Amino acid sequence: MFNEVDWNAVWQATGETIYMVGISTFFTALFGIPLGILLVVTDRGQIWENTWLQKVAAVIVNFFRAVPFIVLVLFLFPVAEFLVGTSLGPTAATIPLIAGAAPFYARIVETALREVDKGVVEAALAMGTTRFRVVTKVLLPEATPALVSGLTVTCVTLISFSAMAGVVGGGGLGDAAYRFGFQSFNDGMLYVCGLLLVVMVQLIQWIGDTLSRRLDKR
Amino acid sequence: MIELKGIGKVFPARRSSEAVRALENVNLKIGAGEIFGVIGRSGAGKSTLLRLVNGLESPTEGSVQVDGREISRLSEAELRAERQKIGMIFQHFNLLWSRTVWQNVAFPLEVAGKSKADIRKKVDYLLERVGLSERADAYPAQLSGGQKQRVGIARALANDPKVLLCDEATSALDPETTSSILQLLKEINEEMGITLLLITHEMDVVQEICHRMAVMEEGQVIETGEVEQLFHHPTHPLTRQFVHQVERAPAESPSGVRITCSSQSFPQVWGILQTAKNNGVTVNMLGGEVSEEDQITFVLDGAQEEMDRVLHSLEEYRLQGEVKSRV
Known part of the structure; x- marks a missing residue:
């Protein structure tokens, strides 16, 4: 069965998946963390209380989380075309991936920051800390283990999303499994691509868990 | 050093709760270098009172002055500097x-x-001062309660403050550790001339270190004066109750049961004892035998069946490290 596997295509697809997931994880963190911070600090009784802004942010986040990922991909074809000049290929696929995962991660960030002991924030304010530094020196460092384990979950989700994005022209292992495996009646190809995705997920989960445990000083 | 004049504080109504009047016409004057204690039950408003002093809460009416500066009139930057x-x-x-x-x-x-x-x-100096130089690289999770509070004290003293606010600072500690922390606070007061304002619900804390005290009930200060004087001649019934609290210190009963547990199983044991307490069992923590490291001893007294129930629940939970014996 495996002699029919086109290893060149497999490695190329693996590279594409790593590229897509890598880029989109980076931007997901880049957008998700500030958005999560915004959701927390503007809430009632928090350091930058602004319930109006909080509600607007929450509605936007909920919108992107409610739309099914595959619909998001189709939705964002024009956006991808505008931003990266094409709606095909791994780079274009990162646009819907980020749009789908950043709000998801923002909610995780929100939960992680809310878990930070209010007493510690109060202590920092009592010491004359600015609100900005309460965020950078208290909230974020105290929540780091939860932020890392949340990013792990998000990254795993991105791997499965990327397989889906691949089918609509993004490339990567999902695309390879579908086109060279399923559609070409090549079971070996199908299994190899599937297996590589599983290995990737396991690896990322392991790295994330280890890192989070190391950082946790509680 | 600290002056509160005609303070009123109302927490406005929110969707889930009605407006709360936390403080009403509070007047206090605390001199430089003084150790001043505010005692009251939970909900009496003492926590809000304390937070007025560093502007974590602002009064609805009245004025709060620290070292001659009106706290509520400071700009955000000035307030940070003051804090x-x-x-x-x-x-x-x-x-x-x-x-x-x-x-x-x-x-x-x-x-x-x-x-x-x-x-x-x-930092090196402060850790030396509170006796924690050796634990400098430890994380808080690795410290005992008393050690954590020492870190808290060192942190609070870092910018050479003129006032130290103590928010129930010893309420989570066992009696022996409490004394050592109070001792440290007293020394700091004497060495640095720092003004201490502490709130507590424990009369022995006030008795041990405070010069003057105020008793609070339902947002009002009902009695103020020298600790000695209030102790011997309490006029208000609540003050009398607090004084009584100290006089009724741990008495061992010959018919009781003695329970020793490790600090690790303390939360569960405490839960069981709370239930027993509600059923009319007298629970006393034995001051003399509580050590900072581990063993905490309780003496129970009450109806035979209730005592049996306590022992039974302890067994049921298979609590490790606890030793039980009939006295």
Whole structure:
């Protein structure tokens, strides 16, 4: 069965998946963390209380989380075309991936920051800390283990999303499994691509868990 | 040093709760270098009172002055600068668990923009002073309650404050540790001439270190005066109750049961004892036998069946390290 596997295509697809997931994880963190911070600090009784802004942010986040990922991909074809000049290929696929995962991660960030002991924030304010530094020196460092384990979950989700994005022209292992495996009646190809995705997920989960445990000083 | 005049504080109504009048016409004057205790039950408004002093709460009416400056009229930046001169310690310590002991004490100095060299010198000195130099690289999670509060104290003193606010600072500690922390606070007061304002619901804390005290009930100060004087001639019934609290210190009963548990199983044991308490069992923590490291001893007295129930529940939970014996 495996002699029919086109290893060149497999490695190329693996590279594409790593590229897509890598880029989109980076931007997901880049957008998700500030958005999560915004959701927390503007809430009632928090350091930058602004319930109006909080509600607007929450509605936007909920919108992107409610739309099914595959619909998001189709939705964002024009956006991808505008931003990266094409709606095909791994780079274009990162646009819907980020749009789908950043709000998801923002909610995780929100939960992680809310878990930070209010007493510690109060202590920092009592010491004359600015609100900005309460965020950078208290909230974020105290929540780091939860932020890392949340990013792990998000990254795993991105791997499965990327397989889906691949089918609509993004490339990567999902695309390879579908086109060279399923559609070409090549079971070996199908299994190899599937297996590589599983290995990737396991690896990322392991790295994330280890890192989070190391950082946790509680 | 601290002057409260005609203070009123109302927490406005919110969707889930009605407006709460937390403080009503509170007047207090605390001199420089004084140790002043405010005692009251939970909900009496003492926590709000304390937070007025460093502007964590602002009064609905009245004026709060610290060292001649009106706290509520300061701009945000001025208030931050003022807060660096008002230290605060907390019941639950409120240390950053992601930072080591050393880094926790360095925090307020970083906030104040001190140089690296100044920070190093000051933190080393403070840790030496509170007796924790050896635990400098430990994380708060690795410390006992008493040690955590020492870190809290070192942190609060970092910017040489003129006032130290103590928010139920010993309420989460066992009696022996409480005394050592109170001792430390007393020494700091004497050495540095710092003004201490502490709130508590424990009369022995006030008795041990305070010069003057105020008793609070339902947002009002009902009695103020020298601790000695209030102790011997309490006029208000609530003050009398607090005084009584101290006089009825742990008495051992010959018919009781003695339970010793490790600090690890303390939360569960405490839960069981709370239930017993509600069923009319007298529970006393034995002051003399509580050690900071581990063993905590309780003496119980009450109806035979209730005592049996306590012992039974302890067994049921298979609590490790606890030794039970009939006295």
